[in-house]
Amino acid sequence: MDGVLYGLFTIGGPILLAAVLIYVIMSNRRHRSPEELARTEAATRELHRQLDAEDKYLDGDGPPPRKK
Template sequence: MDGSIWALVTIGGPILLGIVLIYVMMSNRRHRTPEELARTEAATRELHRQLDAEDKYLDGEGPPPRNK
């Protein structure tokens, strides 16, 4: 009895996890609007700009970064 439960957990667990991950990924892609994508891209560019400014400051190459 214990062996069959362990086999179910060992085999069924990764299969169930994979099914859930695929479902979540498909669900997230389906619900994105162009405005949400544009907002995400703008936020990513701003974050990269802030990180670059911070790196330059820490390397002694520029003024301290501004925080919003």
């Protein structure tokens, strides 16, 4: 009986995990509208701009970064 459970968990566990991950990834991609994608891209650009300004300030090459 122990061998059956061990085999079930060893083989079934990764298969179940893969199935859940595939479901979540597909569900996440399906629910994104063009507006959400544009908002995400704009927020990413702003974050990169803030991080670049902070890096320049820490290197002594620019004014202090603005905080929102």
